[in-house]
Amino acid sequence: MELKPIAEQVVVVVGASSGIGRATALAFAHRGAKVVASARGETGLRSLVEEIRSTGGEATYLTADVNDFEQVEAVGAHAEQTYGRVDTWVGLAAVSLYATFEQTTPEEFKRVVDTNLTGAAYNAMVALPHLRRAGGGALILVSSVEARRALPLQAAYAASKHGIKGFVDALRVELLSEGAPVSVTEVMPSGINTPFFNRARTKIGVKPMPIQPVYQPETVAHAILHAAETPTAEIIVGGGGKAFAVTEKIAPRLLDVALTRFGFDGQRSSEPKSEDAPDNLFQTLDNDDRIHGDFSEVALQRSAYTWLATHPRATGAIAATALGAAAALLLTRGGGRGDGGRQSSRESAPRRRRLAR
Secondary structure (H helix, E strand, O other): OOOOHHOOOOOEEOOOOOHHHHHHHHHHHOOOEEEEOOOHHHHHHHHHHHHHHHHEEEEEEEOOOOHHHHHHHHHHHHHHHHOOOOOOOEOOOOOOEEEEEHHHOHHHHHHHHHHHHHHHHHHHHHHHHHHHHOEEEEEEEOOOOOHHHOOOOEEHHHHHHHHHHHHHHHHHHHHHHHOEEEEEEEEEEEEEEEHHHOOEEEOOOOEEEEOOEEEEEEHHHHHHHHHHHHHOEEEHHHHHHHHHHHHHHOOOHHHHHHHHHHHHHHHHHEHHHHHHHHOOOOOOOOOOOOOOEEEEOOOOOOOOHHHOOOOOOHHHHHHHHHHHHHHHHHHHHHHHHHHHHHHHHHHHHHHHHHHHH
8 A cells, every 4th residue: 555645645633723733733744744633622722724825835624523423524524525536534632631540420431432532533534445445544643651551539531541542453454454555653642742631621720731751743744744644553652652652562560650659640730720620521611822841841752662663664774784793893802813724723633534444
């Protein structure tokens, strides 16, 4: 399967008003793609489109709540009416709740799952017919490293992200079986420094924060752009998240113990926040169109692991160079012993002749 160069694509980004979504939309536009942005709040979308157009890019927007299938359908229709097709669809709208499971109400749990999981499914349902009509393309859904392993205080969020992995894996195999020219990628970020934590509902007494190591949103945007041009099943963004997933696979009980020690305090900032503070679980908070959150002081600008994962040719070259260096070192060391070895061979030649006789 071959995907178009980004400069030739029409890209839909759902959840684009701030954070990872905004960084992703700007990155696509910077590379020459036509961008269709969507989110619940109009203020962030309008400023995003103005920013893209101010630098010569092409963009349009339509507000939509991913809990409403018809609104998601309208985004696809708007993209096709405006630019004629859809080549890549990125779905990353999400909400969260920081509370123990026993503190979580039925309505809160349902809302998180509906927005994150069912909303992602609605994105896929709408995107696939558009991608097929375009002759192929990329469906990219952003979940979380919590699709691999849940954190305490995020039962509903982790459940929704595990669900994304389940339906994406099934969908990918179905499309492969029929030879459909659609790439399906799940992007799983580690802790990312976005305004997400300012907007989340919290019952832990403080504003939540991502467990370190924390990465800047542009790291995720780069991974998404890679998946838009290169068919990829999944990408974990951030070496910390990869280590988390690997530990879960090989030593899950050890990770249980570790999370009881740092999984709670590691998600608590020092900023008080009451349970009654405004949040975006059931309503739109349309007053923050930033890309970065409040943790830039500890956030890493890039991830070496993710760079290597999205640059396989470079990774191969690095591996080949390392192997070559190792071979040269062995030969050099062997050469140091070689004179002695050849001398030994010369000294033993008469003995070999005698044995031959």
